[in-house]
Amino acid sequence: MSKKTKAKGKGTVIKVILLIVALLIVLFLGLIIYANSLGGNARDSGSKTMITVAIEKGSTTSDIGALLEKKKIINSGSAFKLYTAYKRLDGTYQAGTYALSPSMTASEISHILQNGKTNDITFTIPEGYTEYDIASRLASIGLVDKDQFVSLLENGGFSTEYTFLKKAQKGKHNLEGYLFPSTYTIPATSDGDFIISTMLSAYQKVFTDADRAKAKKLGYSENEIIIIASIIEKEAAVDEDRAKVASVIYNRLDDGMALQMDSTVQYVLSLSSDRKKDLSIDDTKVDSKYNTYKYTGLPPGPICNPGRASIEAALNPAKTKYMYFILSDRLDDTMVFSTTYKQFLKDKEAYYKARDKAESKNN
Template identity: 30%
Template sequence: MKGLKFLIVAVILAVIAFSYWVYSSLHTPNAHDKGNQYIQIQHGSSPGQILAKLAAEGIISSQTPLKIYMKVTGTGNEMQAGEYQFDSPITPLEVLEKLRKGKLRTVKLIVPEGFTRFDIAKRIVGEFPQNKPAGEDSVLDLMNDNSLIKDIAPEAKSLEGYMYPNTYDFPRAVNTEAILKKMVEEFRKVWKPEYASRAAKLKLTSHQVITIASLIETESRLDEERPVVASVIYNRLKKGMPLGIDQTAVYIAKMEHRWDGVINRSDLESASPYNTRKVVGLPPGPISSVSKSSIKAALYPASTNYIYYVLNVEKNDKSHNFYSSAADFERGKAAYQAWLAKERK
């Protein structure tokens, strides 16, 4: 009997000791050297595989305490796949809580207003170098599929103008098709159904409105000024005057893979239908991404008789001076060129 009592007491003490060890282990921070690294937990990993991975990386010192805890609490299947950063030191329970909440590592894709599809393709490749198929040309090929916008602009040859400028958060493993789809979805949030009706009242297609919006986008950085810039475009179209927007020359150079950061005389002499110095009317399509402000300006231009504008060098706030006569425009242009010459010295 004494031996049995001793055995019982020994077992009880052992259970208490073991329970204390488990409790203590779960609450004791473990130091490791992976605090600045991401630990990837693959989809489909079992709880045992996840714990083995964490132990191998040194995030936890022992698998046993967490195995027991998850068995008792039934939380083993709550751990999620993802890419995690674990502070050092960190307790096993804190590790488990992170895994239960889930953490998907994301990459920011910043698409500024006025970016062309060529700029966007370059940025996608830069931010997501692991995407397949690789390379800017492959991304541009995907942009040439207009199925995402066919209901809005059946005549569009690419997604140019329909990839909304914004800051996006994408999973690191996202594919390019999903990126383009998301940007077009953002455009659709801005393009209201009544805008198509407004375009029809202007005797324009939706695609032509977006084309005008892209011209406005590249010409003016000020929201309040854009309806006035729009009025110049419409006035020139009515008069049969070339629009003379130099950013179309930049677009041509980018299309032909020869843009070097400077508008050359050869760019302005190009026979491309996008050359608004030579060709009367609108270019075949948009030349950049467009903001809500530029779309509204294209749909609701100001009522003016202006047909010229020049950067306002006196204010130096990116605004423009507007003119209705060639003589006034030439004086304004001369002042601008004189200022530009000083700036270049």
């Protein structure tokens, strides 16, 4: 091979190398420009929708990008990952619950996730609240529109995600009993769907497989245990009485007696009017399957949303022969229990006498 040919060959190789280098530089610059542009582009700049996103602890940038894409906040999880890598933000995002919008750019989203700060609101749902009580409470603090929230409660179709609801009562009271009472901290922009899901998820964690096994051993379903727990919640004001109230319920069920629980009638009345201080004879005759004066057995569904203490009592009733109970004449919210109707009448008379005396003294 001549020197001229060799030189020509070397020149070709150098040109190819230079071309490859040039292409790599162009590609690199293009990626930089593209990655940088991602920070300023939003999926939908005109959107006013806020979407709640929960970033779990230990989530990678890929996990976060995929979640944001799934929630339709960004167009591409891969592009978000590229932007994060370019800005050297990997590992800087904080776990938490965020309210994000498709109108936000990747730069804005990254800044929010880095700071780990959300505008949160804390609210408490007490034990014994009905689903409508919950709607009123949330509306009073401006979290929801009451009518819209009630519509969601009655027609939301949450049983697809929360399968335990498939064995609960059917119809518009499907969620009653399963909106777990607790203190919650959520983004201020959370919608009704998110709030309900949060409460159902809390119940899902509280009622365990061990509880289901215990319910089965007692001969009752999960839904029946929650019904019993809801009655306990409304009847017993102090923890020490819960297991004994549970024993009365089970003893009456075993004996085929009507439960005759005032709380079940009060629930019926609350659906159309206000609860009463004392029930009349006519009240106990109201025609509803929830009326345990008129119908034997358990009502068709829970009468409130019980807390863990009442669920525990329903699963672990005291071993007694009690068939009756009424508030104590000590007027301290405790109960007195009895095995005979005769003793119950004496306890009842003592309670009302003490209450009337206290009320007349206060007046």
